[in-house]
Amino acid sequence: MKIGVIGTGYVGLVTAAGLAELGHQVQGVDKDTEKIEKVSRGIVPIYEPGLDGLLKSNMEKGRLNFSSDLSGTIREADVVFVCVGTPPQEDGSADMCQIEEVSRQIAENLNRYKLVVEKSTVPVKTSYWIKRTMSLYRKSDVEFDIASNPEFLREGSAVLDFLNPDRIIIGVETERARDILLGIYEKFKDRIVVTNIDTAELIKHASNSFLALKISYINLISNICDRTEANVEQVAAGMGLDPRIGSRFLKAGVGYGGSCFPKDIRALVKIGEDLGVDMSLLKEADKINADRVRIFLDKVKKALWILKDKNIAVLGLAFKPETDDIREAPSIRVIRELLREGARLRLYDPQAMGNMKQLYPEEPGRLIYSSSPYQAADGANALLVLTEWAELAGLDLKKLKATMANPIIVDGRNVFEPEAARKLGFEYYSIGRK
Numbered sequence: 001m002k003i004g005v006i007g008t009g010y011v012g013l014v015t016a017a018g019l020a021e022l023g024h025q026v027q028g029v030d031k032d033t034e035k036i037e038k039v040s041r042g043i044v045p046i047y048e049p050g051l052d053g054l055l056k057s058n059m060e061k062g063r064l065n066f067s068s069d070l071s072g073t074i075r076e077a078d079v080v081f082v083c084v085g086t087p088p089q090e091d092g093s094a095d096m097c098q099i100e101e102v103s104r105q106i107a108e109n110l111n112r113y114k115l116v117v118e119k120s121t122v123p124v125k126t127s128y129w130i131k132r133t134m135s136l137y138r139k140s141d142v143e144f145d146i147a148s149n150p151e152f153l154r155e156g157s158a159v160l161d162f163l164n165p166d167r168i169i170i171g172v173e174t175e176r177a178r179d180i181l182l183g184i185y186e187k188f189k190d191r192i193v194v195t196n197i198d199t200a201e202l203i204k205h206a207s208n209s210f211l212a213l214k215i216s217y218i219n220l221i222s223n224i225c226d227r228t229e230a231n232v233e234q235v236a237a238g239m240g241l242d243p244r245i246g247s248r249f250l251k252a253g254v255g256y257g258g259s260c261f262p263k264d265i266r267a268l269v270k271i272g273e274d275l276g277v278d279m280s281l282l283k284e285a286d287k288i289n290a291d292r293v294r295i296f297l298d299k300v301k302k303a304l305w306i307l308k309d310k311n312i313a314v315l316g317l318a319f320k321p322e323t324d325d326i327r328e329a330p331s332i333r334v335i336r337e338l339l340r341e342g343a344r345l346r347l348y349d350p351q352a353m354g355n356m357k358q359l360y361p362e363e364p365g366r367l368i369y370s371s372s373p374y375q376a377a378d379g380a381n382a383l384l385v386l387t388e389w390a391e392l393a394g395l396d397l398k399k400l401k402a403t404m405a406n407p408i409i410v411d412g413r414n415v416f417e418p419e420a421a422r423k424l425g426f427e428y429y430s431i432g433r434k
């Protein structure tokens with residue numbers, strides 16, 4: 001069985017490498033020729049632990065290659081995984097242009113039966129539109145099937161997630177499609193859940209929105225903790241011991257970001273509203289998240305009063321650890337607000353500075369990038385933490401204090417222990433704990 005993977009973004013690259021690792025013959029394709037040229041030489045455009053090794057070893061074994069010839073890849077393939085982007089539009093809905101374009105391309109190259117698998121996150125009912133588009137554009141009566149197989153990998157642990165999935169969701173409408181996908185994921189047969197296509201599509205949006213809701217929930221509770229003697233980490237730990245709640249995704253902080261949660265929760269709101277469903281629960285979760293940066297900045301102002309001309313070290317720019325991704329990262333809004341107030345910033349992140357430089361280029365005297373957290377902290381009136389990188393959690397606080405102008409930390413991810421920081425003479429602010 002030959003597999004074509006269309007799109008070599010985050011999901012596409014991991015899917016292509018992961019399917020090859022399962023032993024399949026995979027060709028990844030993208031219209032970005034420069035990207036394809038790089039990936040073919042083993043250069044991975046994103047920072048994702050383990051991905052370069054997985055790509056390289058499978059390319060060496062001859063199971064994986066990359067091409068910019070979309071028609072050729074489709075014609076060669078028995079199964080086509082669609083991994084192109086579905087970026088958000090102004091009204092929250094997903095922009096489906098790329099999916100539509102790919103559907104037409106597949107239809108035009110339908111030389112024999114093919115199974116088309118939606119891997120990108122798409123609104124429920126997308127398969128209807130893919131099917132309709134393909135039926136309109138195919139040149140012969142060659143048969144095809146559509147399936148939904150949403151991806152649940154997390155950035156930073158994507159390879160691990162692909163190779164050790166909690167579940168594989170397969171949404172199909174024919175036995176032929178089901179059997180093909182059961183064959184592809186044979187190795188995980190104990191974790192496969194087969195549903196209809198609408199259900200599979202909805203499982204993805206419902207899962208991400210639920211996780212985002214869970215984070216907003218604990219962030220809401222942290223606001224109560226901030227005004228009382230309660231400690232949000234202990235509240236979360238106490239709640240999490242109930243297996244019906246579970247302890248994961250109960251970490252309060254400066255809010256969720258990334259290319260998935262913010263976009264998916266808004267997309268589901270739009271999907272529901274278009275169907276006449278009251279989606280205010282999820283709208284509130286989105287609103288709570290949007291408010292996290294303001295709440296964090298209030299803490300900074302509580303510590304510094306006036307931000308103008310203050311030297312502020314900002315540690316952690318990625319939307320979460322183990323990635324260089326800054327899409328919808330809280331750091332972007334924090335930096336924007338601090339600059340607006342006239343602060344002078346020194347930024348540091350182990351991986352994401354390159355991406356942040358595209359958005360905020362260096363401006364000496366206003367914003368510079370540092371080669372280490374200690375350098376960023378040098379002469380700082382306050383130090384802010386926005387991503388819980390292990391490197392930051394492991395910082396030598398004594399050394400930091402010696403280099404800072406004022407020993408003030410505002411920790412947006414609760415990476416330090418309040419007592420330890422205070423013992424060393426820091427004025428320490430964090431989320432939902434004293």
Ligand code: UGA
Nearest residue numbers: 151152153154155215249250251255256257258260319320
């Ligand atoms: C998320 C989902 O976790 C994946 O299952 C899904 O496949 C993926 O979206 C997707 O749709 O492609 P990801 O965005 O990579 O994965 O990152 P997460 O680990 O889920 O974190 C998302 C955000 O929530 C981060 O900003 C993180 O800092 C924040 N977060 C997470 C919290 O603030 N608190 C928590 O307890 C957990």
